[in-house]
Amino acid sequence: MEKTGYFLTFEGGEGSGKSTQLRRLAKNMERAGRRIRVTREPGGTPAAESLRVALLSGVAKELGPLAEACLFASARADHVRQLIAPALADGYDVICDRFSDSTRAYQGRAGVSASQLDLLEELALDGLRPDLTILLDIDAEQGMKxxxxxxxxxxxxxxxxxxxxxHEARRQAFLDMAKDDPDRFVVIDASLSADEVEAIIAKAVTERLEIQFAPKLTQVSS
Structure with missing residues (x-):
């Protein structure tokens, strides 16, 4: 696929602060003159949002982890085709709350093989990969609190x-992915204050993507 915008994803366990930091980053990037689209997974399009309800409500749980992974991939394929790819082609930077790494951490931990996940990604992503993945890492017990x-x-x-x-096993799965792909991932200690995390993210985006932020970061309420 042809793209002119950057594709950034946020990953991490429950309670890591992804939604808060995503909103803050979007505001700061807009202040830097970037055009931004914010989205989430599962979701982002009407069809994918319908699948989100089935997945997060637990309706699909009885089908097993492979079926869940297939449903995530179906939602992701529609999301990429209908929203993410067109936005990137139009020059927007897209920031997504979770993406394919979450499927690897969650359904991969539940028993779906790497080869099966590879195939689902091949079918759903059409070659799309994030330019930068921000992993907010936090102890599972603290995150759940x-x-x-x-x-x-x-x-x-x-x-x-x-x-x-x-939850702790998923945390380790994310850390293992970050270790294997350091050029794409940046790992940030999510136990720090929201302002500290925001500043570290801004620094990482500046270094990795050469986006210059305004001297004073915009604060968005948590």
């Missing part, structure tokens, strides 16, 4: 409700 506080009275979704050991 944050996630619980954020939800307040809301019920945990399909993946938030998993055991702590599973």
């Amino acid at each position: 944050r996630a619980d506080a954020r939800r307040q009275s809301d019920n945990a979704d399909r993946f938030e409700a998993d055991r702590l050991q599973e």
Whole structure:
């Protein structure tokens, strides 16, 4: 695919602050004169949002991890074709909350093989890869405490409700991917304050993508 914009993704476990930092980065990049599209996975298009409901509600859980991975890939294929690829071709920078690395960390940990995940990515991505993946790393127990506080009275979704050991295993899966692909990933300590994390992300984006930010970063409420 032809693209002129940058494709950035945020990854990390539950409670790592992805949504907050994504919004802050989008505002700071806009202040730097970039045109931005913000999106999420699963979701981003009407069809993919419908699949999001089935996946996060737990309806698809009984089908098994491979079926879940296929549903994620189906949502991702529509997302790439309908939103991400056209935006990148039009010169927008696209910032996405989760992408294919999450499928590897979650469904890969649940037993879907690397070869199966490779095939699903080949079918869904049409060669698209993020230019930069920001991994917000946090101890699983601390992350889940944050996630619980954020939800307040809301019920945990399909993946938030998993055991702590599973969350920590996914964290390690993300770290392993970052170790194997250091040119794409930047790993950031998400236990730091939101302002500190924001500043580190801005520095990484400047160094990796040569985007110059305004001296004073824009603060977006958490």
